[in-house]
Amino acid sequence: MESLRSLASRYLRIDPRSLGLFRILFGLALLGDLCRRWKYLPAFYSNDGVLPNHNHLFNLRESGRVWSALHAFSHRDEAFTAFAVILVFYLFFTVGLFTRVATVVAAIALISLTGRNILTNGVGDSLAIAVLLIAVFLPLGARFSVDSLRRSFAAADEHDPGALNDRATPTPTEVRGSFAALALVLVLGFVPLAAALQQTGPSWSSGEALYYALRSDRWLSACGEFIRNTAPLGLLSVWTKLLRSAEFLVLPLVLVPVARPITRGIAMVALAVVGLTYATCFELGAYGSTLAAGVALLAPEELWDRVSTATRPIRLVFDEDCGMCLWLARLVKRLDLRRNVTFVGNGPTERGEEHGLPAEVTSELVGRTVVVVDAGGKVHADAGAVAEVCRALPLVGWVGALLTLPGIAALTGSLYYRVAERRFDISVACGLGACGLRRDDEHASLPPSGPGTIGLPPASQLLASTLVGLETLLVGLLLATFLAATDLNNTLPFRTGLGGKDALLGAASYARIVAPWGVFSPEPPRRNEALVTQGTTRENAEIDALNGEPADLDLAIPARHRLGPLWANYSENLRREELVTFRQELRRYLMRGGKVADDRETAIGMTKLKAYWVSAPIAPPSGQAAGEIERFDLLDSPALPRASQVQNLEFGRRPGLGPFTAPPAR
Amino acid sequence: MDAAPTPDGRTEVPPPRRRERLRRAWLFFRARYLEADPRTLGLARIVVGLLLCANAIEHWRVARLYYSNDGVLSNHYLLFRPSTEYNFSLFSAFSTPSEVGVAFACALVCHACFALGFHARIFAVLSLLSTTG
Known part of the structure; x- marks a missing residue:
């Protein structure tokens, strides 16, 4: 019985220091994601952009099963206010102030940011939301947080140096086991594994996958472009194989019950390789940064104990x-x-x-x-x-x-x-007293938090047990939702059978856990593709409305096509035939001047406009590019080649988004 | 304020200075118009909270007709052609009757918490948001 309890404790408990570090890193990832979105606020979150709220709601009506609080915000300034509020809660989450409330609000905010325009949904959004929703049930603020500092100040009342040197003073860091801890680690290990299982194309086995992935400009980051231009083919080949091996390794290593310091250490390195590769080289939203933040969760207690030994001892003489x-x-x-x-x-x-x-x-x-x-x-x-x-x-x-x-x-x-x-x-x-005098109410602010139930009256113990049961049930439902969406949008060698449960799919759709885990699967595209517009302004200047430069119809200048994950996901999904209804608003947006008008904060007006989906062959590592550059008229011809990663975005009861009916006349 | 004795033994109070008079006037004004008994405020909070709860329940009863897309005015049409400028409502984000039901449940919880005085400041703000919405 004791060994069983010990085994359960290994999987159901995460060190509070690991949780605290994870919260800080994940908070920074969320802040980075928000900054990326803020840059494109007019285009994707206001009615001046590619999809006004009324048009989105109209297209999704009845069976869309998509919700976003940001649908209530129409104008640019309103959206700006909403973003500012979200920023405050993300900051609270990062520093650990009112942590539990901040986590819940951050989850709602991320779901809203993702649900405002379903065409912008990507793998990073789904992963970050899944992680955040499970994290709601974990004590993320137990360490390294303002909350823990306040609790600690209230719990231990040191008056003199002797009390300050007493490090045995109990600090409220004990964290009970929770099914949420296991679920979170499982999700962080499973997602790279699901990616690896779907990366079955020849370029992954030959080691050329990163070579091709780094030549898809729309997913590329500035750092990725630097690596593409400088890294030799041999290095990319080794890196590709290392990346895929790391994706395979994380979950099995995390589940090994013995030699944990070693297995967890290797799992941390593997997850760091996966997370940092995707975070630095590619613009996949919060995908890479969430995985990289997850490394902190795998840190075993032994590692924390090792880094807790004194390295620079000092004696501090102060005025008591x-x-x-x-x-x-x-x-x-x-x-x-x-x-x-x-x-x-x-x-x-x-x-x-x-x-x-x-x-x-x-x-x-x-x-x-x-x-x-x-x-x-x-x-x-x-x-x-x-x-x-x-x-x-x-x-x-x-x-x-x-x-x-x-x-x-x-x-x-x-x-x-x-x-x-x-x-x-x-x-x-400051009310801190002087000459040893203290304020009477100094320690009356917060009671010490004690998650344990020992010593509690029976009624409180019953309540605590009921809450634990409820928490386990909710986390179980979340995990089932995650697996149902995974079943539907991935081609894995196994199925859970949950993909047919309509209620779970509805929950996944509302939570925006679309689960397209197959990053660059079955292999990175062999053609570099991007959305390029060619318009004429009233001043007779020919520009691309997405960057203000002359249209680069040959994809010769990569930096012009790096518009970030929102534009990359949006243009990728816009090609889908069933989403043709969403193109009308894109035309209106581009005719007003597109992103150029957003940057200048004034409509510039276009007299003529074409939007092309340009596809250029990527030259193989040894040889010339085979094939011609192809350009498809995105706004006027619905028949386009299918996107490489077609995902069900709304899990609606009817396939796709249904036939388009024109919105009421303006 | 010092009182100086007069030759006949009585104490004469010097006239208060202008600043002192102003201070007294301010204290008088503050005591009569800027302060309220906390018990009165508590009672007012309970009454307003209960009224908000009743109001929310009353609206909830007709939510399908007036607040959902099954009713007389869909959210996309309202957002497409708003009747007035500077019109903002969080309820615009809710489309189906079920979604609207969740929104009303949340609003009711906010009002109830406000009435009970649980995190009263926060729930006062949230109640305001939901009521104006």
């Missing part, structure tokens, strides 16, 4: 009568994960008898300033001491190095003196 100094010392204690800092009061007894500080640490010195004595016995005072403390703390070591630079050191020293002289006044002003 100053409320602000004591508060800062308490903060340093909580940030000092490696336990580098030993706190010493500025009284003569402590300094002399207990810690044996050097003679140059005089009463006059410690009464005037903070002092740090490093491992070699060297004494640092004033701003130099602050820099040493920063160096001893994780993640802010660079700040310490920065503070010692000439010029900055002098500036910081001057600032330090101004603050130090007024430290008692500042303490009183």
Whole structure:
């Protein structure tokens, strides 16, 4: 029974430090994704863009099973306001302030950003939403968060250096096992595996896949273009094989129950290879960055324990009568994960008898300033001491190095003196007390969080058990939704049978978990394709309305066709015959001046316009490009070659989006 | 304020200065018009919250007719040809009767939490958003 419990604990529990680091990394990925979307806000999120909200709702009516709060926002300024609100909640999520609420709102926000225009949906959106929805059930704010700091301050009330040095003080970091932990790791391991299983084309086995993928300009990032231009074919071949092997390895390694430090370490490297490759070389939305953030979740406790050992021990002498100094010392204690800092009061007894500080640490010195004595016995005072403390703390070591630079050191020293002289006044002003006096209500803010149920009355235990059961049920439903969508939109060698459950597909559609996991499958396209427009302005200038330059109908200038994942997904899906109804609004958008007008914030008006889907053959590694450049009129001819990755975007009860009926006349 | 004794033994209060008079007037004004008894505010919150709940339930009963695409005015038409400028409603994002039902349920929860005084400030804002919507 004990071994079974231990085995379950291995799979159902993630170290709170891993969860905290994951939250920060994933928050940064979400912020990056939002910034990418903000750049194209007029085009994709306002009625001046390629798809007004009323047109989208009209096309999706009745059976679309797509919802987005952003459908309520019509004008550019309204959408801007909505984006600003989303930004605030993404920031809350990243720093861990009101973490649970921020996670829920972030999930709703991402679903709304994705559902506003279903043609822009990509693999990154589906993965990020799935991860975020499962993460709602995990204590992401248990460590490395503002919430955990507040809880820790409320739980441990240190008055003196002795209490500060007591590292056995219980901190609220115990996290109970949860099915959500297993589900999250399974999703992060399964998605690369599903990609690898579908990457069955010859270029993946021959090692040429990355070579071709890096020549599809519309998916390429600036970094990817640099790699394409500089990396030799041999390196790309090795990288291709390494990437596919890594995709295969993550899930099996994560599930191995023995030798976890080793297997988890290899799984972390494999997931990092996959995530960073897609994040740096390609514009696939949040796909690569979400996988890269997931590396933190695989970090075993042993790894955290190893990095928690002291590497730069220092002794910090501070004014224990100053409320602000004591508060800062308490903060340093909580940030000092490696336990580098030993706190010493500025009284003569402590300094002399207990810690044996050097003679140059005089009463006059410690009464005037903070002092740090490093491992070699060297004494640092004033701003130099602050820099040493920063160096001893994780993640802010660079700040310490920065503070010692000439010029900055002098500036910081001057600032330090101004603050130090007024430290008692500042303490009183901030309600922190001075000369040992404390505010009565200082510790009455937050109760310590204790997820365990030991010691609770029976009714509370029953409630906690019920909530755990409910949570497990909801996570199970989420996982089933994920698998149902996976069944429908992937060609895997196995099926779960959930793809036929209409209710699950409806849930997947509303949550925008479209699950097109087959990235560059069965193999990257052998032709470089892009949307190119050719228009004439009222001033008789011929331009491409997407970049303001003359139309590049031969795809000779790659940088012009790198418009980011939104445009890449949108143009890819626009080719689909059943989505022909969405092209009318694109014509209107382009006739107003397209992205050029968005950038200039004024309509420029076009007198003539053509939009082409241009397809140019990619030259193989050894040889010339075979075939001609082909151009398909996107706006006037519905018969176009099918997109390489055709996905069901709405999981509607009827196939596709149905026949188009013209919206009411303007 | 110091009081100086007069020759006949009585205490004479000097006339208050203009600044002191203004301060007293301000305190008088604040006490009468800018302050409210917290018990009164609490009662008002409960009453307003209950009214909002009743209002939401009343609207919910006719939600299919007036708020869903099965009714008299679809959201896409309203957004396509809004009756007035500066017209914003979160309910525009909900199309089917089921979606509208979820929206009304959320609104009702917000109103109820406001009435109960649970995170009253947050739920006051959310109630305002849903009511104007």
